[in-house]
Amino acid sequence: MHTLLLNSFCENLNVISACNHCSYNVDFTYNFDMVRYCTLDHFILTGMLFANCVQTVSVAHDIGNTSDHDLLLLHLRLELRYVSLDKKERSPHPSWQKANPAQLGNYCQTMSENLASLYVPSEAIVCRDPNCCDSSHYDALQNYVAGIYVAVI
Numbered sequence: 001m002h003t004l005l006l007n008s009f010c011e012n013l014n015v016i017s018a019c020n021h022c023s024y025n026v027d028f029t030y031n032f033d034m035v036r037y038c039t040l041d042h043f044i045l046t047g048m049l050f051a052n053c054v055q056t057v058s059v060a061h062d063i064g065n066t067s068d069h070d071l072l073l074l075h076l077r078l079e080l081r082y083v084s085l086d087k088k089e090r091s092p093h094p095s096w097q098k099a100n101p102a103q104l105g106n107y108c109q110t111m112s113e114n115l116a117s118l119y120v121p122s123e124a125i126v127c128r129d130p131n132c133c134d135s136s137h138y139d140a141l142q143n144y145v146a147g148i149y150v151a152v153i
């Protein structure tokens with residue numbers, strides 16, 4: 001069931017699960033009381049990353065890990081030519097350490113008002129279709145996220 005949903009999800013978004021890579025060496029990522037084992041954790045990659053950058057996909061069964069999920073490890077080989085070494089331009093940004101209590105209070109009040117004025121797309125939020133193709137849901141969630149971003153800055 002989950003495999004079919006994952007495959008369908010990847011196919012719809014034109015991405016590939018790292019579990020399809022030839023280097024994939026994972027027996028399980030989740031255990032239920034060390035009785036039942038399954039692979040619930042995945043890396044999802046673009047086709048370019050999948051084909052050109054994946055070196056290994058493995059799991060760490062660390063005895064010190066108290067979670068019922070184990071660490072899924074993805075090793076990528078990335079070309080440095082894609083990483084910019086140019087000096088970054090600095091732009092002004094708030095300094096929380098330098099703000100006084102009145103400024104912090106004003107920020108909190110303004111943010112609360114901005115968030116309260118946002119339209120909450122309830123229908124899109126409660127949609128449980130992992131393969132949802134309703135563009136109104138996608139647009140509503142994108143607008144909601146953008147609204148939250150603007151409200152907190």
Ligand SMILES: [Zn+2]
Nearest residue numbers: 127132134137
């Ligand atoms: Zn939907």
